Amino acid sequence: MKPTLVKGTRDFGPEQMSKRLFIFDTIRATFKRFGFLPLETPSMENLSTLMGKYGDEGDQLLFKILNSGDFAGSLAPEQLAAGSKAMLPKIAEKGLRYDLTVPFARYVVMSRHALTLPFKRYQMQPVWRADRPQKGRYREFYQCDADVVGTDSLLCEAEIVLMVHEVMRNLGIENFALKVNNRKILTGIAEFIDAPGMEGALAVAIDKLDKIGQDKVLDELRERGFSDSSITALLPMFTMQGSTNEVLEKLKNWLTTSETAQRGIAEIEEMLALVGQYGLENPKLELDVTLARGLSYYTGAIFEVKALGVSIGSISGGGRYDNLTSAFGTSERLSGVGISFGVDRIYDVMEELNLFPEGAGQGTQVLVVPFEESGRHVGLPLLASLRGAGIAAELYPDLSKVKKMLDYANAKRIPFVVLIGSEEVQTGQLAVKNMVTGEQQKMSADAIAAFVQAG
Amino acid sequence: MKPTLVKGTRDFGPEQMSKRLFIFDTIRATFKRFGFLPLETPSMENLSTLMGKYGDEGDQLLFKILNSGDFAGSLAPEQLAAGSKAMLPKIAEKGLRYDLTVPFARYVVMSRHALTLPFKRYQMQPVWRADRPQKGRYREFYQCDADVVGTDSLLCEAEIVLMVHEVMRNLGIENFALKVNNRKILTGIAEFIDAPGMEGALAVAIDKLDKIGQDKVLDELRERGFSDSSITALLPMFTMQGSTNEVLEKLKNWLTTSETAQRGIAEIEEMLALVGQYGLENPKLELDVTLARGLSYYTGAIFEVKALGVSIGSISGGGRYDNLTSAFGTSERLSGVGISFGVDRIYDVMEELNLFPEGAGQGTQVLVVPFEESGRHVGLPLLASLRGAGIAAELYPDLSKVKKMLDYANAKRIPFVVLIGSEEVQTGQLAVKNMVTGEQQKMSADAIAAFVQAG
Numbered sequence: 001m002k003p004t005l006v007k008g009t010r011d012f013g014p015e016q017m018s019k020r021l022f023i024f025d026t027i028r029a030t031f032k033r034f035g036f037l038p039l040e041t042p043s044m045e046n047l048s049t050l051m052g053k054y055g056d057e058g059d060q061l062l063f064k065i066l067n068s069g070d071f072a073g074s075l076a077p078e079q080l081a082a083g084s085k086a087m088l089p090k091i092a093e094k095g096l097r098y099d100l101t102v103p104f105a106r107y108v109v110m111s112r113h114a115l116t117l118p119f120k121r122y123q124m125q126p127v128w129r130a131d132r133p134q135k136g137r138y139r140e141f142y143q144c145d146a147d148v149v150g151t152d153s154l155l156c157e158a159e160i161v162l163m164v165h166e167v168m169r170n171l172g173i174e175n176f177a178l179k180v181n182n183r184k185i186l187t188g189i190a191e192f193i194d195a196p197g198m199e200g201a202l203a204v205a206i207d208k209l210d211k212i213g214q215d216k217v218l219d220e221l222r223e224r225g226f227s228d229s230s231i232t233a234l235l236p237m238f239t240m241q242g243s244t245n246e247v248l249e250k251l252k253n254w255l256t257t258s259e260t261a262q263r264g265i266a267e268i269e270e271m272l273a274l275v276g277q278y279g280l281e282n283p284k285l286e287l288d289v290t291l292a293r294g295l296s297y298y299t300g301a302i303f304e305v306k307a308l309g310v311s312i313g314s315i316s317g318g319g320r321y322d323n324l325t326s327a328f329g330t331s332e333r334l335s336g337v338g339i340s341f342g343v344d345r346i347y348d349v350m351e352e353l354n355l356f357p358e359g360a361g362q363g364t365q366v367l368v369v370p371f372e373e374s375g376r377h378v379g380l381p382l383l384a385s386l387r388g389a390g391i392a393a394e395l396y397p398d399l400s401k402v403k404k405m406l407d408y409a410n411a412k413r414i415p416f417v418v419l420i421g422s423e424e425v426q427t428g429q430l431a432v433k434n435m436v437t438g439e440q441q442k443m444s445a446d447a448i449a450a451f452v453q454a455g
Numbered sequence: 456m457k458p459t460l461v462k463g464t465r466d467f468g469p470e471q472m473s474k475r476l477f478i479f480d481t482i483r484a485t486f487k488r489f490g491f492l493p494l495e496t497p498s499m500e501n502l503s504t505l506m507g508k509y510g511d512e513g514d515q516l517l518f519k520i521l522n523s524g525d526f527a528g529s530l531a532p533e534q535l536a537a538g539s540k541a542m543l544p545k546i547a548e549k550g551l552r553y554d555l556t557v558p559f560a561r562y563v564v565m566s567r568h569a570l571t572l573p574f575k576r577y578q579m580q581p582v583w584r585a586d587r588p589q590k591g592r593y594r595e596f597y598q599c600d601a602d603v604v605g606t607d608s609l610l611c612e613a614e615i616v617l618m619v620h621e622v623m624r625n626l627g628i629e630n631f632a633l634k635v636n637n638r639k640i641l642t643g644i645a646e647f648i649d650a651p652g653m654e655g656a657l658a659v660a661i662d663k664l665d666k667i668g669q670d671k672v673l674d675e676l677r678e679r680g681f682s683d684s685s686i687t688a689l690l691p692m693f694t695m696q697g698s699t700n701e702v703l704e705k706l707k708n709w710l711t712t713s714e715t716a717q718r719g720i721a722e723i724e725e726m727l728a729l730v731g732q733y734g735l736e737n738p739k740l741e742l743d744v745t746l747a748r749g750l751s752y753y754t755g756a757i758f759e760v761k762a763l764g765v766s767i768g769s770i771s772g773g774g775r776y777d778n779l780t781s782a783f784g785t786s787e788r789l790s791g792v793g794i795s796f797g798v799d800r801i802y803d804v805m806e807e808l809n810l811f812p813e814g815a816g817q818g819t820q821v822l823v824v825p826f827e828e829s830g831r832h833v834g835l836p837l838l839a840s841l842r843g844a845g846i847a848a849e850l851y852p853d854l855s856k857v858k859k860m861l862d863y864a865n866a867k868r869i870p871f872v873v874l875i876g877s878e879e880v881q882t883g884q885l886a887v888k889n890m891v892t893g894e895q896q897k898m899s900a901d902a903i904a905a906f907v908q909a910g
Contacts, residue, residue: 003504003561003783006549009497011562013569014576017493033842035819035849037867038472042464042595043498043551043581044518049458063499066519066547068585072539080535084527092521094461096498106458107466114468116866118852121469126498130523140497153852155831162839277835328458364490376610380732387488387621394490397573397608411571412492 008133009140014363019350022360023343024124026170027144031122034163036146039121041103043128044094051095053102053327061129063139064092096128100145100340102327108149109328117150117334124343136312138344147338149324154267156337157301157320158274164305164316164339165280171346172355175309178284181291181302182268183319185251188261189289192254193233195226202226203292206237214238237289244272244287251289267300293317303339307349315345366393366416366452367409371402375420378430382418382445389449409435416452463588464595469818474805477815478798479579481625482599486577489618491601494576496558498583499549506550508557508782516584518594519547551583555600555795557782563604564783572605572789579798591767597798604779604791609722611792612756612775613729619760619771619794620735626801627810630764633739636746636757637723638774640706643716644744647709648688650681657681658747661692669693692744699727699742706744722755748772758794762804770800821848821871821907822864826857830875833885837873837900844904864890871907 005011012020028038044065051059071091072080079090097103100123108115124144131137146163148156161178168176186199195202201224205217212220221231236254240247248265255261268287275283291302300320306313318339325334350356366386368379379395386393396405402419409417419431419440429442432451443451460466467475483493499520506514526546527535534545552558555578563570579599586592601618603611616633623631641654650657656679660672667675676686691709695702703720710716723742730738746757755775761768773794780789805811821841823834834850841848851860857874864872874886874895884897887906898906 001503001784003564004501005565006497006499006501009499011497011566012493012495013562013566014492014494017495020495021493032818033845033847035822035847037469037818038467038476039469040467040472040475042461042466043583044461044464044595046459046461048456060524063523064521065551066521066543068518069515070539072542077536081532084525087527088521096520107468109458110460111466111468116863118863120849128498140499148852151852155850155852158835159849159852166842274831274835277832278839279836280839329456363487363492367490376729377732380613380729381734384617384733384735390488392488392490394575395610395614397603397606397610397614408571408573 006139008131008138010138016347018363019356019360020343020347022356023171023346023350024142024144027167027341027343028122028124030163030167030170031144031146033166034120034146034159036120036122036148039104039107039123040125041097041100041107041123043096043126045097045103045106047089047093047095049106050098050102054098058098061131062098063096063128063130064088065094065096067091067093097125098129099127100125100143101147101324101338104145104147105324105328108334109325109330112330112332115150118148118153118156119150120146120148122146136345136348142343144341144343145338147324147336149334149336152335154270154301155274157267157271158278160301160303160318160337160339161271161275161283161285162278162280164303165283167316167341168284168305171350172357173307173315173346173349173353175307175353176284176315177286177306177308179286179288179291179304179306180268180271181288182264182300183298183302184260184264184267184300185255185289186264186292188255188258188264189234189237191260192258193226193230195230198224198226200292200296202234203290206290207292209238209290240289244285247287247289264300271301293319297321299335301337307353310349310352312345312348312352314342315349316341362413362415364392364394364412364414366391366418366448367405367412367414368393368395368418369402369405369409369420370395370399371419371421372399374422374425378425378428378445379418379420382430382448385445386449386452389453391449391452406433406435418448461594463586463593465593471802473818474811474815475798475802477811478626478801478805479597479599482622482796482798483577483579485618485622485625486599486601488621489575489601489614491575491577491603494559494562494578495580496552496555496562496578498551498581500552500558500561502544502548502550504561505553505557509553513553516586517553518551518583518585519543520549520551522546522548552580553584554582555580555598556602556779556793559600559602560779560783563789564780564785567785567787570605573603573611574605575601575603577601591800591803593799599796599798600793602779602791602793604789607790609725609756610729612722612726613733615756615758615773615792615794616726616730616738616740617733617735619758620738622771622796623739623760626805627812628762628770628801628804628808630762630808631739631770632741632761632763634741634743634746634759634761635723635726636743637719637755638753638757639715639719639722639755640710640744641719641747643710643713643719644689644692646715647713648681648685650685653679653681655747655751657689658745661745662747664693664745695744699740702742702744719755726756748774752776754790756792760796762808765804765807767800767803767807769797770804771796817868817870819847819849819867819869821846821873821903822860822867822869823848823850823873824857824860824864824875825850825854826874826876827854829877829880833880833883833900834873834875837885837903840900841904841907844908846904846907861890873903 190199298319299322302319305316320337433440645654753774754777757774760771775792888895
């Protein structure tokens with residue numbers, strides 16, 4: 001019986017991993033340059049920490065870890081017969097983390113005394129969800145989050161806008177849109193049309209405008225319980241096209257009586273003004289009044305990054321929240337704003353658009369190939385000196401046929417091979433073969449590092 | 456109720472993480488320079504993949520994941536009443552990986568058609584063990600493994616010796632011993648003293664020589680079932696002190712009739728000869744005939760790295776094995792040799808010896824501090840240009856008291872602060888404060904990047 005992978009999980013072989021590491025390294029370096037500091041939390045959390053934080057569906061999607069040892073030993077027959085739901089808390093106390101936000105909040109609560117605010121952390125770790133696996137949806141995947149908590153300053157929103165541009169530029173994804181919205185505008189519209197608290201349903205319906213058209217959106221709003229007068233009042237919403245500045249003007253003139261909406265508009269304007277001060281060229285910012293990701297959680301800015309011209313699209317999202325730690329019963333209000341990059345989505349986008357740089361999948365740069373025992377006396381010091389120069393190098397460990405050794409170099413996409421036969425040992429002039437062009441030339445061992453580094 | 460961590464797990468805050476990343480980056484760069492390519496496997500494996508690979512105790516120490524949904528729904532009352540052990544396979548099909556070797560073997564079996572041999576991979580991921588937590592023993596910890604499979608060449612052993620030296624040098628751990636042994640010598644000794652197959656017990660007892668002395672070791676051997684004649688024949692073993700070459704000579708002359716032992720001795724000699732050819736200065740190799748880590752698994756070379764002058768000691772180990780994939784019923788024999796570094800142990804050693812380089816824990820290099828709104832017009836472009844120069848920089852997001860902002864810089868150990876008051880805005884000469892020396896000097900925004908990079 002051949003072994004298999006757990007459904008919804010993946011191995012990442014050398015080529016995929018090298019590309020993934022390019023993404024991780026790029027995001028990490030950018031986070032760091034923006035002053036975010038690294039945090040890692042354990043894969044397992046107490047179920048008491050995780051349960052109730054993601055809604056009923058989320059609770060179901062948590063992977064639970066069976067207690068160690070005789071987990072059922074203390075259970076009475078009637079407890080065993082009470083069904084899975086009743087038995088669960090008695091046999092499983094731990095679960096795998098579902099996202100990075102709840103563990104971050106748990107960390108902040110437990111370490112509050114040692115933290116200086118504002119606290120800027122990034123975290124790049126896998127998360128697990130017991131979802132039904134399907135194309136592009138996995139049970140184990142990485143999130144890369146950066147958050148700053150302990151300040152209301154809109155400068156943090158501006159920083160996130162800048163950072164998104166930096167990450168995309170460093171990854172080589174030039175064609176993207178950073179959609180922004182503000183929860184207060186959505187809340188204000190719901191108030192304004194006399195449907196207070198219904199901004200969630202509103203956003204979901206209007207989000208479909210492009211796909212199903214205005215009439216069907218209005219039908220859906222009716223089904224979702226919006227009154228005719230609310231729907232009539234909402235009609236100006238469908239004229240909110242144009243540049244970000246034009247839309248902001250329209251919103252301002254439309255939602256005159258909603259203080260909440262006007263505050264949301266002002267927040268976006270201040271954020272845009274700050275972004276302008278950085279000197280960011282050609283910002284890819286787009287105001288999208290229907291954007292509502294994770295609405296129940298966000299209280300101010302809402303962000304979504306979409307790669308354009310690809311099937312996948314959304315690769316990052318985030319926003320401003322009012323109280324990171326309230327779910328743990330803390331009295332201190334810790335407002336924050338964060339952004340999360342999905343490595344698996346970014347990988348797929350970059351593959352589809354062929355954006356990985358040439359060297360991203362590359363490992364060994366030089367393979368040293370002695371034809372016989374005596375060649376090792378020359379090859380091993382060469383190996384040491386190449387590595388000393390920072391060049392990834394290896395020596396074919398067996399004395400095999402030359403063809404087999406060159407096939408190995410090709411399979412590993414090693415660009416240079418140093419061939420050492422008896423003539424080379426005698427003359428000290430080694431044969432360096434460029435595996436891409438097929439060219440071969442002789443040089444002394446000392447000259448090889450510089451030759452390879454010159455490309 | 457304040458949240459807690461799962462017992463035996465840890466948060467790694469910014470300072471610890473920065474140091475841990477220094478270790479990860481150093482090991483990864485060294486692995487890469489030696490031609491090892493990255494692999495990552497899922498955290499979860501089928502229990503059918505994991506069970507039976509680590510002995511009965513290992514099976515118990517596996518974290519098992521409860522099946523999703525109504526896990527007990529299909530169980531009959533008598534199945535529920537049959538106890539934990541009988542119930543386990545019906546309610547849990549997955550477990551968390553226990554080490555990186557079994558998932559690597561599983562990967563090789565599943566990907567065999569796509570792999571070119573010899574296959575060199577490294578893997579740096581957490582593993583989980585449901586052990587009783589105690590000082591220095593955790594339930595989640597990282598392993599960093601490098602293995603080459605598909606060749607018997609002793610050059611691979613020599614490469615591992617080189618690589619251990621490189622990793623230690625790059626980490627700054629100068630004071631260490633790389634103990635080596637060969638399983639064949641142990642097997643040969645057991646044969647030679649007429650206690651065939653008892654090399655495990657032999658090694659365990661002799662390993663205590665330093666602690667309990669020769670007489671007590673002999674007592675223990677008697678208790679473990681060694682005959683008086685075996686013990687008499689073993690006595691030369693206690694004279695195996697001296698340099699590696701001296702010990703090799705003594706072994707050769709003692710174990711004359713054991714072909715197995717002579718082969719082990721010859722393998723060590725060939726490995727040492729190859730190591731010599733690299734030009735490695737001052738190798739820290741020590742032959743230790745009692746070294747027997749993971750004996751049941753290793754078939755040739757055995758390695759252990761000990762940091763000297765610290766309480767912890769063992770930070771790495773590995774060896775040659777005969778058949779990576781046989782546990783999965785494969786017929787192809789894949790011999791390999793590998794080394795595993797324990798990041799948590801290395802961290803403790805480096806902390807104890809104060810070996811982390813100055814910059815290893817460092818995050819933000821420059822904090823920009825505007826005293827008022829207008830300072831941001833100068834501060835934000837400065838921030839963008841510092842980051843463009845690769846300098847980690849941030850701007851204090853709120854307009855606070857100067858003391859509070861400087862306290863923030865000190866808490867985050869930010870070495871440079873740029874102060875921007877109204878005078879600075881007018882003159883364009885910004886005040887740059889070195890937070891270590893307390894010195895402060897004025898310069899234009901353009902000059903700051905070079906000033907900071909100069910230290």
